[in-house]
Amino acid sequence: MRFDVITLFPDMVDAVMGHGVLGRAAEQGLVELVTWNPRDYATDRHRTVDDRPYGGGPGMVMKVEPVRAAIQAARAAGEPASVVYLTPEGQKLDGAGVAALADCGRIILLCGRYEGIDERLIELEVDQEISIGDYVVSGGELPAMVMMDAVARLLPGVLGHADSAAQDAFAEGLLDCPHYTRPEVVAGQGVPDVLLSGDHQAVARWRHREALGRTWRKRPDLLEQRGLSHEEQTLLEDYRREQDY
Numbered sequence: 001m002r003f004d005v006i007t008l009f010p011d012m013v014d015a016v017m018g019h020g021v022l023g024r025a026a027e028q029g030l031v032e033l034v035t036w037n038p039r040d041y042a043t044d045r046h047r048t049v050d051d052r053p054y055g056g057g058p059g060m061v062m063k064v065e066p067v068r069a070a071i072q073a074a075r076a077a078g079e080p081a082s083v084v085y086l087t088p089e090g091q092k093l094d095g096a097g098v099a100a101l102a103d104c105g106r107i108i109l110l111c112g113r114y115e116g117i118d119e120r121l122i123e124l125e126v127d128q129e130i131s132i133g134d135y136v137v138s139g140g141e142l143p144a145m146v147m148m149d150a151v152a153r154l155l156p157g158v159l160g161h162a163d164s165a166a167q168d169a170f171a172e173g174l175l176d177c178p179h180y181t182r183p184e185v186v187a188g189q190g191v192p193d194v195l196l197s198g199d200h201q202a203v204a205r206w207r208h209r210e211a212l213g214r215t216w217r218k219r220p221d222l223l224e225q226r227g228l229s230h231e232e233q234t235l236l237e238d239y240r241r242e243q244d245y
């Protein structure tokens with residue numbers, strides 16, 4: 001999958017592909033990142049990409065032409081792609097949205113700075129607006145990096161077997177189960193016996209029960225949406241009994 005990011009801070013965005021899971025995925029050619037800086041497409045001597053807002057008011061607005069030229073250069077450099085604008089006004093990104101994006105062969109991500117981008121650019125070039133949550137950050141780069149990380153993790157081969165197993169609970173619309181590692185006792189606290197039992201079926205059952213119980217406790221709204229199988233109802237009742245709920 002290829003990500004093209006339109007940004008005034010390419011070095012910032014490059015960092016997401018330099019480490020860990022995504023770093024390896026980029027090395028393996030599973031994910032590719034190309035950045036395009038509107039400042040390289042500004043035609044005036046000062047390479048201006050922003051200007052004062054019509055109607056007055058504080059701050060600056062990103063100009064249409066340099067951004068549009070960068071987008072068009074990106075479009076011309078590969079397969080047809082959807083242009084996604086990261087903005088607080090966008091459609092809220094969730095697991096389903098990430099999965100849909102993972103099916104695109106290529107995405108062009110547009111990162112706003114200053115007070116935002118001239119509305120005419122959005123009308124001319126943007127296919128979909130996406131938000132990573134109901135809060136404002138100083139530019140679209142961090143939301144773009146969050147989205148690229150979430151999407152890349154769903155691509156075949158990016159997560160080894162171990163990690164993809166970790167995806168199970170979340171992919172099933174549940175929170176994760178608790179995790180433990182050595183030493184067996186730390187600060188006087190031990191590890192649930194089932195995890196030391198070597199009984200893989202019992203471990204899987206316990207983990208599923210814990211994922212259900214924690215989802216019920218921390219995010220009951222997710223359970224509402226998801227519904228429970230009969231077996232899961234039983235597991236959740238076990239959990240509540242065991243936790244004295």
Ligand SMILES: NC(=O)c1ccc(NCc2ccccc2N2CCOCC2)nc1
Pocket residue numbers: 086087088111112113114115116117130131132133134135136137138139140143
């Ligand atoms: N929730 C999100 O996905 C999200 C995305 C971007 C973003 N900021 C970039 C931005 C993009 C569009 C419009 C305004 C702005 N901002 C520019 C800086 O000033 C504040 C407004 N913030 C949060």
